[in-house]
Amino acid sequence: MPDMGRPRQFxxxxxxxxxxxxxxxxxxEATSTQDLCExxxxxxxxxxxxxxxxxxxxxxxxxxxxxxxTARQIEVLGEEGPSALERLESFLTVILDGEMENRRDxxxxxxxxxxxxxxxxxxxxxxxxxxxxxxxxxxxxLRTVVEQxxxxxxxxxxxxxxxxxxxxxxxxxGMRVAAQSGADRPVLDQVARTGLDALRxxxxx
Amino acid sequence: MPDMGRPRQFxxxxxxxxxxxxxxxxxxEATSTQDLCExxxxxxxxxxxxxxxxxxxxxxxxxxxxxxxTARQIEVLGEEGPSALERLESFLTVILDGEMENRRDxxxxxxxxxxxxxxxxxxxxxxxxxxxxxxxxxxxxLRTVVEQxxxxxxxxxxxxxxxxxxxxxxxxxGMRVAAQSGADRPVLDQVARTGLDALRxxxxx
DNA sequence: CGTTTATTGGACTGATCTGTACAAAATTGG
DNA sequence: CCAATTTTGTACAGATCAGTCCAATAAACG
Numbered sequence: 001m002p003d004m005g006r007p008r009q010f011x012x013x014x015x016x017x018x019x020x021x022x023x024x025x026x027x028x029e030a031t032s033t034q035d036l037c038e039x040x041x042x043x044x045x046x047x048x049x050x051x052x053x054x055x056x057x058x059x060x061x062x063x064x065x066x067x068x069x070t071a072r073q074i075e076v077l078g079e080e081g082p083s084a085l086e087r088l089e090s091f092l093t094v095i096l097d098g099e100m101e102n103r104r105d106x107x108x109x110x111x112x113x114x115x116x117x118x119x120x121x122x123x124x125x126x127x128x129x130x131x132x133x134x135x136x137x138x139x140x141x142l143r144t145v146v147e148q149x150x151x152x153x154x155x156x157x158x159x160x161x162x163x164x165x166x167x168x169x170x171x172x173x174g175m176r177v178a179a180q181s182g183a184d185r186p187v188l189d190q191v192a193r194t195g196l197d198a199l200r201x202x203x204x205x
Numbered sequence: 206m207p208d209m210g211r212p213r214q215f216x217x218x219x220x221x222x223x224x225x226x227x228x229x230x231x232x233x234e235a236t237s238t239q240d241l242c243e244x245x246x247x248x249x250x251x252x253x254x255x256x257x258x259x260x261x262x263x264x265x266x267x268x269x270x271x272x273x274x275t276a277r278q279i280e281v282l283g284e285e286g287p288s289a290l291e292r293l294e295s296f297l298t299v300i301l302d303g304e305m306e307n308r309r310d311x312x313x314x315x316x317x318x319x320x321x322x323x324x325x326x327x328x329x330x331x332x333x334x335x336x337x338x339x340x341x342x343x344x345x346x347l348r349t350v351v352e353q354x355x356x357x358x359x360x361x362x363x364x365x366x367x368x369x370x371x372x373x374x375x376x377x378x379g380m381r382v383a384a385q386s387g388a389d390r391p392v393l394d395q396v397a398r399t400g401l402d403a404l405r406x407x408x409x410x
Numbered sequence: 411c412g413t414t415t416a417t418t419g420g421a422c423t424g425a426t427c428t429g430t431a432c433a434a435a436a437t438t439g440g
Numbered sequence: 441c442c443a444a445t446t447t448t449g450t451a452c453a454g455a456t457c458a459g460t461c462c463a464a465t466a467a468a469c470g
């Protein structure tokens with residue numbers, strides 16, 4: 001007999017999204033259960049009844065973030081028509097657009113993924129696992145595009161595709177850190193374009 | 206009449222160093238005053254007598270970190286003999302050596318600077334100021350080396366030196382994030398070498 | 411040696427933290 | 441309408457938080 005008892009007065013996914021925003025801007029430690037209640041509009045009981053703990057809700061929020069963000073970003077890598085390098089350019093543009101949009105409303109909280117890597121990943125295996133899975137997904141997409149670029153001639157660097165994929169993820173993380181350090185859009189565009197130069201360069205060392 | 210009253214039983218600089226280690230590995234929010242007492246060996250009174258607050262001690266610790274680390278790293282950029290690009294290569298090697306050494310003892314806490322940028326800089330102007338000053342110092346050194354490389358022929362990219370300096374700081378931050386994501390030394394070496402490829406590439410976009 | 415000045419340890423404060431207990435409320439199935 | 445079942449609001453619990461107070465201690469100066 002399902003559908004028994006008092007029904008929920010809130011949408012679980014919307015609660016996760018609201019929690020995500022708070023964790024994103026304030027960080028895990030600095031976010032109190034009180035903050036989560038206010039952001040989601042739920043009472044303590046509802047939060048602890050729906051999610052086991054603050055840590056559990058954080059994992060839900062982080063998973064939501066990486067899934068939606070990564071999907072949105074790597075989507076452009078699979079487009080038909082442009083060369084692999086052009087798709088990588090679009091990819092970086094999508095990321096920077098998101099970064100600036102995020103900066104516009106509410107002042108920059110940076111990238112939730114990077115923030116979490118640098119503050120929690122070392123001490124929380126569950127969280128590390130979420131991030132690791134997302135990283136592999138991103139690396140796979142990037143490695144695939146690099147290999148395609150090698151075939152269509154837009155990527156001329158002769159470094160291993162795996163290394164170039166790691167390089168690209170590093171450049172992206174680095175741009176996000178630079179963005180939080182105050183780098184404005186023109187600077188970030190320069191960084192992105194310079195980053196792609198390496199894919200056209202011949203490796204000499 | 207100076208030198209009055211009971212003398213200190215500890216070295217202030219050593220206390221700052223010990224506090225730095227704790228803040229570095231645990232993060233600001235997760236570090237309690239109790240942790241600081243245990244790490245420094247001081248009592249609460251001594252800490253609050255010497256440093257105004259937890260936040261103040263953190264700023265001292267962060268300043269200590271950026272001063273020593275940045276000095277050590279940019280030192281190699283001023284060496285005589287090798288080309289600018291070779292000095293940049295040494296620079297990246299120094300950074301990666303530090304990263305791996307840090308990983309060996311105590312398990313990787315990443316880079317204290319990057320950790321702080323991604324967790325505190327947006328909400329604490331004092332801390333942001335410390336990081337901003339260090340960033341300018343690094344950017345200046347890198348821009349100088351890039352300009353030297355342009356003259357000695359080791360840097361052939363025709364992108365603006367300022368943009369290349371930002372690019373290099375971004376690559377470094379990105380490598381540190383990658384390191385915390387589990388990238389091992391060979392991968393990080395690949396990223397570093399690929400990063401330098403961009404300085405030899407001609408800009409086409 | 412006594413006064414002065416500074417440090418030190420430990421107890422203490424009030425606030426805040428995550429998580430729980432429990433009864434009232436709301437809905438379904440019979 | 442009456443159980444059964446789930447959610448919800450509120451009060452509460454125990455721990456921990458940053459920071460303060462104060463008496464004991466230890467040195468320098470006269």
